[in-house]
Amino acid sequence: MDSELFSLSGKTALVTGGSRGIGLAVAKGLARHGADIAIIARDKSRLEAAKGQIEKSSNKKVWTFSFDFENTKAIEALFEEVVSTTGGVDILVNCAGTTARAPAEEVELETWNRVVGVNMTAVFAISQAFCRHRKQVGKGGKIINIGSLMCHGARPTTTAYAASKGGLLMVTRALAVEWAKYHINVNAIGPGFITTDLTAKLHADEDFNRWVLSRTPVERWGQPEDIAGAAVFLASSASDFVTGQILYVDGGWVAAL
Numbered sequence: 001m002d003s004e005l006f007s008l009s010g011k012t013a014l015v016t017g018g019s020r021g022i023g024l025a026v027a028k029g030l031a032r033h034g035a036d037i038a039i040i041a042r043d044k045s046r047l048e049a050a051k052g053q054i055e056k057s058s059n060k061k062v063w064t065f066s067f068d069f070e071n072t073k074a075i076e077a078l079f080e081e082v083v084s085t086t087g088g089v090d091i092l093v094n095c096a097g098t099t100a101r102a103p104a105e106e107v108e109l110e111t112w113n114r115v116v117g118v119n120m121t122a123v124f125a126i127s128q129a130f131c132r133h134r135k136q137v138g139k140g141g142k143i144i145n146i147g148s149l150m151c152h153g154a155r156p157t158t159t160a161y162a163a164s165k166g167g168l169l170m171v172t173r174a175l176a177v178e179w180a181k182y183h184i185n186v187n188a189i190g191p192g193f194i195t196t197d198l199t200a201k202l203h204a205d206e207d208f209n210r211w212v213l214s215r216t217p218v219e220r221w222g223q224p225e226d227i228a229g230a231a232v233f234l235a236s237s238a239s240d241f242v243t244g245q246i247l248y249v250d251g252g253w254v255a256a257l
Contacts, residue, residue, distance in 0.1 A: 140183025192250025
């Protein structure tokens with residue numbers, strides 16, 4: 001296959017939640033395939049550390065922006081700042097997210113609104129800004145939403161998170177249908193259980209780890225780098241006829257009974 005299909009040379013990718021874990025791995029992967037990178041996260045020190053890692057592995061331009069996606073009303077202004085600084089965004093990867101665990105009957109509405117706000121509403125808001133930008137420059141683009149196994153099913157104590165990720169899948173499909181006329185492809189990636197600092201306690205729990213391995217046909221947890229290849233595919237011209245889809249990178253989890 002022509003390797004140019006996967007080239008991102010001349011493109012700029014914006015990765016939310018790009019300072020660690022899956023977001024950082026995706027940002028590195030896109031940079032290694034030629035894209036300049038803008039990353040957004042809350043922690044400035046982590047942003048600077050991530051910038052150094054991306055630059056070291058790719059020699060591409062990297063910009064950082066500190067922002068809390070709970071502030072959904074300021075997202076449009078944030079995106080305008082990113083465009084002004086970088087000169088334009090061709091690829092948007094929505095990886096920033098949050099969660100909260102509690103029995104459904106005990107979840108406070110404030111918690112529900114925060115999780116749904118960050119995981120779904122903020123994604124919609126920044127995707128709107130991206131669409132307006134691409135329409136203005138008269139070019140298409142790629143949006144990649146980082147979903148979850150909970151786009152497919154649910155587990156106890158994760159009601160708000162599962163609802164937000166299930167909703168995110170439908171946002172992905174709805175935008176794909178509506179924005180195809182603008183040549184904007186909108187897809188999602190559904191990671192399985194991935195080892196990151198956010199899942200470290202789960203991974204260290206012997207019973208939970210045993211359960212994950214028993215449910216995963218490849219019998220291992222995923223690594224953040226396992227998500228990067230799927231992101232490169234969905235960001236590149238290799239996926240120009242792919243839209244409204246979710247690609248599960250889960251070691252076979254969803255396929256298994």
